[in-house]
Amino acid sequence: MTRFIHDQFSKDYLEELLKPYGEIQAPSRVAAEVREIDVLFSPFSPQNASLETLGLxxxxxxxxxxxxxxxxxxxxxxxxxxxLKLLEVRSALQREANRNKTSIQNIEVPQLWILTPTASSTILSGFGATQKPDWVAGVYFLPEYLRTVIVALHQLPCTQETLWLRVLGRGTVQKQAIDELAALPANHPFRKVTLELLYNLQKNLNINQQIETDDRELVMRLAPLYQEDREKARQEGQQLGKQQGKQEGQQQGEQQIILRLLKRRFGELELSLIGQIQGLSTDELESLGDVLLDFSKVGDLEVWLREKASQQ
Incomplete structure (x- = not known):
């Protein structure tokens, strides 16, 4: 069960990081016997210098x-x-080229990147995977015409360049990546969205009764980060309060992080729910922040809001 929770996190995570730079299809279905590609990405421009923010x-x-x-x-x-998924994508591109009476360009065929926590020497040698001098350790290329690369996340060097991939690792690799993520400047373009996705992952793991040791450690690591983010939101609200009134500033700061987390968890909320949240007092917002990670569906939020309304 937890594997599927992590699978969804990985898809959401890659989609959020890459969507500023190209078209995302996640998942994308291919073939009559349905196979789903986790993330299919087409860059807007191969010369986008801002991609350097994501390192490797x-x-x-x-x-x-x-x-x-x-x-x-x-x-x-x-x-x-x-x-097989890659070959089916290539076949679809070839059929389209035939219909348009054009030739399929090599650059149009996607490169397949298999991101795995570890890769044994048997696996690597069996697929003829080798390293290239202009790529970091842990990146193994299959023979040229297969257009496939196996990335062994636990073998990647612990550098800023590999951070955004190591977040998808497990155990100590993922923990160290989260520590590095938390240490990034608050205004880093991908820090906030990645932490929100990790908080959502924490919630999904918490409701699972048979949690693995790695996942239990991950939950414990994320818990204080979530509290720190809430505290920062309160501090921002207090600063805002110097201009707009302390109470109002605290409320706006708390509202901001709670609405952001709820949107990440459940998608766009109905305007009526947003209005109810904006009508909560500072104490009620803090109470909601304490329990929202326990919500598994929007209905849980609706019940909580009704109960608060009935107590007034």
């Missing part, structure tokens, strides 16, 4: 790409299934 991930995204992240080490059969 940005380097991967300069050309059309298929991203297939795995929570557990990718097995031989799973890698073969990823190769």
């Amino acid at each position: 991930l940005g380097k991967m995204a300069t050309k059309p790409a298929i991203f297939e992240p795995f929570r557990n080490p990718a097995a031989k059969e799973e890698i073969c299934d990823c190769l």
